Amino acid sequence: MTDDLFQPSLSSEDDRHNFNSPWNPRNLMWVAVFGGVLATGILMVINDRRLGVPNRMAWMVPLIIVLWVGAIVLTFNIVDITPGGDAGNPALGSEFRLINRVVGLVMAWVLLIPQRRRFEIFETGEEEPEPLWKPALGAIVAVSVLQFFIFVIAMMAQM
Amino acid sequence: MESQPERQINSMGQIISKAKHFMASDRADMASDTLRQGLTHHPESAYMHGLLAITLLNQNLDDECREAVAEALRCDPNELNSHFCLSRLAIKEGRHTEAEKHLLDGLRFDPENVVFMVEYARLLSLTNNDKKADDVLARALAIEPNHEGALGLRSAIKADRAHFASADEHRTKALEANPDSAMVHIRVGASSLKSGRPFRARRHFREAMMIDPNFPGLEEAYQESDRFCRWTYLPMFYWTLVLERIPGRQFTFYLAFLVAAKGLPAMGVPDMVVAPILIGYLGFCVYTWIANPLTNLWLKWRPLR
Secondary structure: OOOHHHOOOOOHHHOOOOOOOOOOHHHHHHHHHHHHHHHHHHHHHHHHHHHOOOOOHHHHHHHHHHHHHHHHHHHHHHOOOOOOOOOOOOHHHHHHHHHHHHHHHHHHHHHOHHHHHHHHHHOOOOOOOOOOHHHHHHHHHHHHHHHHHHHHHHHHHHO | OOOOOOOOOHHHHHHHHHHHHHHHOOOHHHHHHHHHHHHHHOOOOHHHHHHHHHHHHHOOOHHHHHHHHHHHHHHOOOOHHHHHHHHHHHHHOOOHHHHHHHHHHHHHHOOOOHHHHHHHHHHHHHOOOHHHHHHHHHHHHHHOOOOHHHHHHHHHHHHHOOOHHHHHHHHHHHHHHOOOOHHHHHHHHHHHHHOOOHHHHHHHHHHHHHHOOOOOOHHHHHHHHHHHHOOOOHHHHHHHHHHHOOOOOHHHHHHHHHHHHHHHHHOOOOHHHHHHHHHHHHHHHHHHHHHHHHHHHHHHHOOOO
16 A cells, blocks of 8 residues: 555654653643742653653753753842842742743743653553652752752852 | 455355354354354364454453464465454554554555554554544545444544534534444543533433443443533533643643733732732632532532432
């Protein structure tokens, strides 16, 4: 049969194999809401491997770091952290959370597209995805502590 | 799988027709016994081996099915039922590329085989290739316009792709062609749910239950559709349908909320305008969180009849 309609169109990415207890990528969006760019990025990179998505660490890791640093720099540009500025009031944390969430959500939505496709293949089987809440909580807390220290150091440097 | 021409001698024809009779009455075990007996007299019949493979597949006897397939292909490498079984086994194990190969092999041997086309479309739909699945089904329906499986599956795919008018047209055709088929009512019910018609879905699931009360999973589907029809859940049902069509789903709305919460006051919009928008959003969020428990409570008070 030479009909184009009946030419093979599936690839190995359409096979239900190479899965290693993946997390549901849709739930990673919640990590973006509560943890922002870095926490989501770390879990996304790990989930790429769990879902057997072709390796894209080489460009994804630098992109996540650039976006995270960008969110911090943008916050410092919006909020005055010099002595006598906004640093002492809640504006700093509030502005950073907002920027971090917005950037995190947009980044997650774009970078999760291949993961969503692979996860839909995973869902054709009977296995359940790995619960995400423990690693998500761990990543959110760890990244929040790291970000707190970065802000403290940045403010001390301004004094 | 009855499109393969039968060239067997008369007694073989009787065995095959007896086995098909058992298969049609959902007695796959009796069908496989009949075929096994027949194969002792006609061990080189590829068609009988292939039919046996189908009956074993229907009983989830995968290893025995593979053995029957091997025998069938030894007798005739083009035996269609065997390629069909191999594709089903491959789909079961998640080897979708291999399943595609077997289905395309079958279609190479018999290019007008509608059963293979529908199965191929099902595989494509399973792997999120809905556009191609739709094209394959269009080809199948051009050959056999009233094919139950093709009409039902195409209706579901059309509803998935938000082509609701076309989904409705295929649903109607499927029902007109096969009004007494439980499977058609189930497919029409599923397609109605995707098209945002929960009441119609519930009606079709109920009719399917009246035709075949023992159909696996049907009672759960009926209960689920009834749940969607309850007033406590109906807004949530439509909201979920809307979200499925929006990139980013609820997170897009959350982003819009963040932008509105920050942007509107900065643009000088008075608080008396901003406040109801934000309170309305929060109220709706609370509803989406409690819709499920609220419906559970309602179902306890007004259970399914």
